[in-house]
Amino acid sequence: MDLAYRLGSIAASRSFNDLAPMTVDTTIDALIDSLACALAGTNAPGLAQARGALRRWGNTGVSVWGGFGQAPAPIAAFLNAGSMHALDYDDTDDKVPLHANSVVLPALLADLEENRADCSGHVFLTALAVGLDGAMRVGRAGGPKGSRGWNYSVISGGMGAVLAIANLRRWDTDMTVSALGHQLAQTAGSLQSIIDGTLAKRFQPAMMAKNVLLSAALAQANVDGPRNVFEGKAGFIRLYQDGEFDRDFIETGLDRCALVEDLSLKPYPACRFTHAPIDLALQMHAQGIRPGDVKQIRIRVSAQAVNMVGRRFDSNTANVVDAQFSIAYCVATALERGTLQIADFSEASVRDARIGAFAANHITIETNDTVPFLGMVPVRFDVRLTNGQELEFSASEVSGSPAKRMTPSQLRAKVADCLSFNQVRFNADEMLFKVGQLRANAPMSTVLALLA
Template sequence: MSTSTGDVAEVLAGHAVSQSFADLDDATVEAALEVLFDTLACALGGLHSPGVPEARTALSVWGSGAVTIWGTTDTAPGPFAAVANGGALHALDYDDTDDEVPLHAASVVLPALLADLEENRPDCGGHEFLTALVVGLDGAMRVGRAGGPKGSRGWNYSVVSGGMGAALAIARLRRWNVDQAVSLLGHQLAQTAGSLQSIIDGTLAKRFQPAVVAKNVLFGAALTGAGIDGPRNVFDGRAGFVNLYQDGKFDRDVLLEGADRAAYLTDLSLKPYPACRFTHAPIDLTLQIRDAGITPQSVEHITFETSGQAFNMVGRTYDPATANIVDAQFCIAYTASVALHRGAVLIGDFADGALRDPAVAGFAADKITVQPTDDVDFLAMAPVTAHVRLTDGTERTFVGKIVSGSPQHRLTPEQLKAKADDCVQHGGAAVTADELWNTVHALAKDEPVTRLLELLARPSKGPGSR
C-alpha cells in the first residue's frame, strides 16, 4: 500500500529502483568502471595511512562477520567493515570528486554498497552491481548539485549528499520498491550530519567521516528491511533536507533531469594528485612554471590568487614544525612547493619525513602566499593566477585555467594505471594495477562480483613493501 506524500524523494527513488543496466549509456558504464578501479586503488593505497590501522584495531572489538576488510584476511559485520574500508579509501585524499559541488561521491557509496552486497547478495553479477553503483554515484552528485555547495556554512557535502546516494544504491541492489527506498532515504536524513571542522582543524577524523556515514546507511537499511519506517517527507518536509541543509533553496530540475538514465556520472573527476581537489589547479600551474625553466633557487616569492572557497579550504599557512598529513593535503603552499621542487606530487610526498623536508617545507612556509580574489567566482577551482617574483628582480605572471582529471581533461587509462600502481605499491597490496583493471572491467561482461572481492581479500604485505 502506497504511503505517498508527494515528496520529491518519491520521484528520485522511482528512477533509482527502476534503473537497468541495459538502459545505461556506454559512456556511463565506462565512467563507472573507471571510478570503481580508481577508488579501489586508492583504498589499497591507504591501508597503512595514519589512523587507518588503528581504526581496524578499534573496530575489531565488535567481532568478525561476513564482510571483507580490504587488503587483509579479516572480516567484520557490514557496518564496521564499511568504516574500515571507507577510512582507507578516503585517507589519501586521492578519491573522485564532483567539481561542481564539490564532493567525493564514491567515498560513501562504494564501502556501503560492497558491504551490503557481500552480506546480502554475494552471488551478485557485474551488471546488477554496476547498476546499483551508477545509481548511487549519480544520486550523490544529483543531490549535491541540486542544492549547491553550502561549505560556507560548514557542511561537508561528501557526507551530506553521499549518504543519500548510498541509500539509493542499496535500495537498487536489494531490488526494493519505491516506498522502501524512500524509507531508507528518510532514515539517512534522520542520521545525517557532516561538519568541515575536522578539515579546518587538520584532524584525522576527516578521513573517517564518509566511512561513518556508510555505516549509518547500512544501519538504516537494516531498519528499513525490518519494516521500521523512516521519515517520508525527506526533501520537502519542514525539517527535511531542503530546509535543513539548503536554506530552502533547491533546484528540483537539477535533481530530476536525466535521473532516469543516471546522466551525471560522466562528470566525475578522478584526481591526478593525492590532495584536496582545490590544490589541483595550483599544482597544475606550478608544473607549468617549472616547465618554463623557473627553479626553486630562482624564486624570491610566489603569490597565488584563488577563489574565495579555494582560499578557505587550502589557503592555510604552512608550518613545518606542526603540520600533519591533513594540513599538507589541504595546503596550496605545500603542494605547490612539492610540484616545483620535485616535478610531481605523489603519495610519498605526504609521509611525515617529507612534510618536514627543509627545502620543500621551508619554501612553502617562507616563499608562497595565497590570497583570494573577487575576480574569480567564489566557488570556482579555476582560474588560478600565480605572480612569481624572481631573485633577479623580475616578475612573471602565470594563469592556469585547467584542472587535470576533470571531464574536460580526463586522465587516460595509462595515467589511471600509473596512479593505481603508485597506490598499490604504497599500500603493499598483493594486487597489481593490471589485475585490478582487468577484474573491474570484467564486470561489464557480467562476471560475478566475487572475483573482485577475492582480489580485495588478499592481505597487504605491509606499507611500501612491493
Template sequence: MDLSQILADNAVSRRFEDLSAATVDATTEAMIDSLACAVAGLHAPGIPEARDAFQRWGTSGCAVWGGFGHAPAPFAALLNASAMHALDYDDTDDKVPLHANGIVLPVLLADVEENHPDCDGKEFLTALAVGIDGAMRVGRAGGPKASRGWNYSVISGGIGAVLAVARLRHWDAKTTCDALGHQLAQTSGSLQSIIDGSLAKRFQPAMVVKNVLVATAMAQAGIDGPRNIFDGKAGFINLYQDGKFDREFVSKDMAGCALVDDLSLKPYPACRFTHAPIDLALELHQRGLRMADVKHLRIRVSGQAVNMVGRKFDCRTANVVDAQFSIAYTAALGLERGVLKIADFSEEAIRDERIGAFAAEKITIEAGESLPFLGMVPVYFEAELVNGSRVDIETTTVCGSPEKRMTENQFRAKLTDCLAYGNSAITTDVLLATVRALKNGAPVKSVNAMLATAGKAAVVETEVALA
C-alpha cells in the same frame, strides 16, 4: 509528493540497458580508481588504529580489505571506506564538491558480500551508477553550503548510497523512501575536522557508510522513517540548503545516470582545491624553474579555496591532513620536484625544511575578489624571479576533470603508485582486468576476493580476475 519519491522511483526502475556505454565506462574507471586509493590507504595514519579499536564488536561478517580479517558488515564497510578516503586521492564532483564513490562503493561491496554473493557485474554497475548519479544530482541541485560548515560528501553521499542499495536489492519505492528517511535522521556533516587538520576527516564519509547500512536494515525490517525527507520543515532542503534547491535539476534526464560521466579522478593525492595550483606549479617546473629561481610566488584563488587550502603551512607543526590541504606545500613540491606522489605526504616527508621554508616564506595565497567564491578555477600565478623577471600564468581547467582527463599513462601511473604504497602484490593489470570484466557480467565476488587479500605479500589468484 516529496522529492524522495521521485528519486526512489527512478532508482528502483533503472536497468543496465538504460546506461550509455560512456556512463558504464565512467562508472567502471571510477571504481578502479577508488579501489586503488583504498589499497593505498590501508596503512595510512588512523586506519590501523581503527581496525584494532573495532575488533571488540566482532570478527566475523564481511572482509576488511587488505587481509585484515572480518567484521560485522557496517564496521567492515566503515573501515574499507576509511582506507579509500584516507589519502584524499578519491574522485570528486568538482561542481559541489563531494566524494561519491567513497561512500557508495564500500556500501555496495559490503552488501554484495553479505546478501548477494552471486551478484553479476552488470547489476552491480547499474546500482553503482544510480548511487553516484543520485549523490551528484542532489549535491548540484542544492549547491554547496560550505560557508555554513557542511561537508557535502557526507550529506549528499549518504542519499546516493541508499539509492544504490535500493537498486541492488530490487526494493519498491516505499521501502527506499523509508531508508532515505532513516538516513536523514542520522545525517550530520561538519567541516571542522578539515579546518582543524584532524584525522577524523578521513573517517567522516566512512561513518555515513556505516549509517547507510543501518538505515537500510531498519527500512527492510519494515520500520518507517520520516516521510517529508526533502520538503519537510526540518527536511533536507530547509536544514541543509536554507530552502534554496533546484528541484527540476534533480528530476531532469534521470534515466541514464549520466552525471557519472562528469566525475573527476584526481591526479594528485591532495585536496581537489589544490589541483589547479599544482597544475601551474608543474608548468613552471617544466619551464625549467625551481624554488631557487623564485623570489616570491603570488597565488590568486577563490575565497573557498583560501578557506579550505589557503592557510599558512608550518612544516614543524603540520600533520598529514594539513599537508593534504595546503596549496603552499603542494605547489612548492610541484615546482621543485615536478611530480607529486603519495609518499610526499608522510609524516617524515612533510618535515622537509627546504620545501617548508619556501611554502611558508615565499608563497602568498590570496582570494581574487572577482573570482567565483566557490570555484576551483580560474587560478593565477605571479612568479617574481630572482633574476628580476616575472612569469604570469593561469589556468581555467583542472587536470583530472572531464575537460582535462588524465591520460592512460597518467591513470596507470596513479594505480601503480597506489598499489605499491599499500604494499600490495596486486598488479595494475589484474586490478584493471578484474573490474573491467564486470561490464561483461563477471561476478562481483571476484572483486571482493581480490580486495580481501589486497594488502598481503602475495595475491591469491582469482579465477575470474582475468576472465
C-alpha cells in the same frame, strides 16, 4: 509527494540497459580509481588504530579490504571507507564539491558481499551508477553551501548510497523512501575536522557508510522512517540547503544516471582545491624553474580555496592532513620534485625543512574576488624570479575533470602508485583487467576476492 518518492521510484527501477556506454565507462574508471585509493590507504595514519578500536564488535561478516580479515558489514564499510578517503586521492564532483564514491562504494560493496555475493557485474555497475548519480544530483540541485560549513561528501553521499542499495536489492518505492528517511534522521557532516587538520576528516564518510547500512536494515525490517525527506519542515532542503533547491534539475538525465559522466578523478593525493595550483607548479618545473630560482609566488584563488587550503604552512607543526590541505606545501613540493605522489605526504616529507621554508616564506595565497566562492578555477600565479624576471601562469581547467580527463595511461600510473605504495600483492594490470571484465558481466566475486 515529496521528492524522495520520485528519486526512490527511479533509482530502484534502473537496469544496465538504461546506462549509456559513456556512463558505464566512467563508472568503471571511477571504481578502479576508488579501489586503488582504498588499497593505498589501509595503513594510513588512523586506520590501524580504527581497526583495533572496532575489533571488539566481531571479526566475521564481510571483507575489510587489503587482507585485514572480516568484520560485521557496518564496521567493514566504516573501515573500507576510511581507507578510501584517507589519502584524499578519491574522486570528486567539482561542482559541489563532494567525494561521490567515499560513502556510496564502501556501503554498496559491504551490502553486496553480505547479501548478494554472487551478483553479476552489470547488476553491480547499475547500482553503483545509481548511487553516484544520486549523490551528485542531490548535491548539485541544492547548490553548494560550503560557506555554512557542511561537508557534502557526507550529506549527499549518504543519500546516494541508500539509492544504490535500493537498486541492488530491488526495493519498492516505499521501502526506499523509508531508508532515505532513516538516513535523513542521522545525517550530519561538519567541515571543522578539515579546518582543525584532524584525522577525523578521513572518517566522516566512513561514519555515513556505516549509517547507511543501519538505515537499510531498519527499512528492510519495516521500521518506517520519515516520509517527507527532502521537502518536509525539517527536511533535507530546509536543513542543509537553506530552503533553496532546483527540483527541475533532479529530472534531467535521472533515468540514465547521466551525472556520473561529470565525475572527476584526482591526479594528485591532496584536496581538490590544490589541483589547479599543482598543475601550474608542474608547468613551472617543466620549464626548468626550481624553488631556488623563485623569489616570490603570489597565488590567487577562490575564497573557499583560501578557507580550506590557503593557510600558512609550518613544517615544524604540520601533520599529513595539514599538507594535504595546503596549496603552499603542494606547490613547493611539485616545483621541487616535478611530481606529486603518495610518498610526498609521508611524515618525513611533510617535515622537509627546505620545502617547508619555501612554502612559508616564498608563497602567498590571496582571494580573487572575481572567482566564484567555491570555484576551483581560474587560478593565477604571479611569479617573481631571483633574477628580477616576472612571469604569469594561469589555469582555467583542472586536471582530472571531465574537460581534462585522465588518460588511460595516467589512470594506470595512479593505480600502480597506489598498489606499490602499500605493497599490494597484485599489480595494476591485474586490477584493471578484473574490474574491466565487469563490463562483460563478469561476476563480482572476482573483484571481492581481489579486495580481500
